[in-house]
Amino acid sequence: MPPATGPRRIAAFGGVYSNWLALEAVLLDARRRGAEAIYCLGDLGAFGPHPDRVWPLLVAGGVETIQGNYEESLASGAGDCNCGYTDPRDNQFAQLSYDYTAARTSEPFKHWMGTLPKHIRLELGGQRLLLCHGSPRRINEFLWETTTSNAFLRRLLAECGADALLCTHTGLPWQRDLPGGGQVVNVGVIGRPPNDGRRGGVYALLDAGPPLRTEFIRFDYDAERLAGEMRDEKLPEEFAETILTGWWTTCLEILPAKERERGRH
């Protein structure tokens, strides 16, 4: 029997990437759709302008936040974001954006990042959910839809004692009901579009089951305004292009074959 109390509908997202306009839009949209709790799965910084604008929005919105690799790096004073890229050009852009973000994130915000949990466990409709950033075992592990076998996901669920797993980190949302039970949702990111040629972002709205029901919500914000702020801050033009066109221009080499085939670059 599901518990009499506790939320029946939650929202979850990852990858704010300093896109404070997207965060504002998601918080409004999720509450409007009746989300009783909102979870952020990490990666607050990178890519966008003015990293400190994100913090007050998270606090005012009552968002339960997990530490991503970005927060782990910023809080510990690490020299890079530990995103896990393997390609030199991808790493070069990641470094530019990390150096910008590290220099403009206030010390109290960095300290707060260091206090965030790496996992959140909760019950939804009697199901045990584990929320993490990359994977339950590694903060920067990429769980892509087309390169993550069912057998591997069953192993992760068994190892962490969960019925459903929520993750982010890759930037592309997907969800799978595993044959024989178990569910996995990559909730996507709100800070940049999911490489499909449309502006805006994606977050996940999850309804209590069992089984857990996931709806990916597309939302919009003022992309022109964000791109303008990125340019004012002298961030790479490639980043503004992604915000305006909906196609990824950097961090591409890490994409598996099928995911890469769906993009423009």
Add this chain to the structure above:
Amino acid sequence: MALDTVWFQVAGTICNLRCTHCFISCAPDNHSQRMLTLAEVEERLAEAEALGVKDYYFTGGEPFMNREIFPILAATLALGPATVLTNGLIMDASRVERLRALAAGSPYSLDLRISLDGYKAETHDAIRGPGTFDAATAAAARLAAAGLNPVLTVTEVTPDIGSPRARAAFLERMRALGLPRPRLKVLSMFRIGREVERERGYSSCESLRGAALTEADTAALQCSSSRMVTGKGVYVCPILIDHDDAIMGSTLGATLRPFPLSHSACYTCHAFGVTCRT
């Protein structure tokens, strides 16, 4: 040890080329590792599935010389993503079409990796033979046209491989050849096999013997999460299959323990952060 990745030496050491840098000295007449059969691959796949393996890789030799490669890939793609490392020389239209159909029929990615040595025909052909660069890049373009945009795996045979300008020029030439979104992976050289003759072997200070690696260092090595299946048994990794002491057992389950980092090639994995994964 948690096993994430399983490699199959599906073509053994049998190859249609005799590259002068091959770290396992593959050749048309090198039978030191034999080809794997579909039945052998299926047996290890069943074991891998039960162990919760995440992804699968196929190499040789030249994998497409194995007559059972298509049913082998079909069996694999039912369970998880597959990557095939090829020199591209026998990637004709009919093979491309069969690969396209396999990829379309699976929810998982089928990734092809075309091996190149350096960014130019000059460096590539010096190692692989005349005309092989043009043939390999033409194969890459055929794959891309079929929606199977391959990864171009470039070995660091010249010092300019890391230079952004050389890279950009290479990618531009690949676009002109019919690869609108060229994908790239740069690979360090392993100084074993024929590479010892071509350039040099490891020096005595290039070794991890006695080195104090942190837990994170060890976790980053591919031997902490992958194994290589061959006709002789299961090896610790794809690099050391010329060394009998790197056979860890006859099944995957029998090999899930740490391996001593006693080989010179282990130095390359650690010092250059090399992984054979894409």
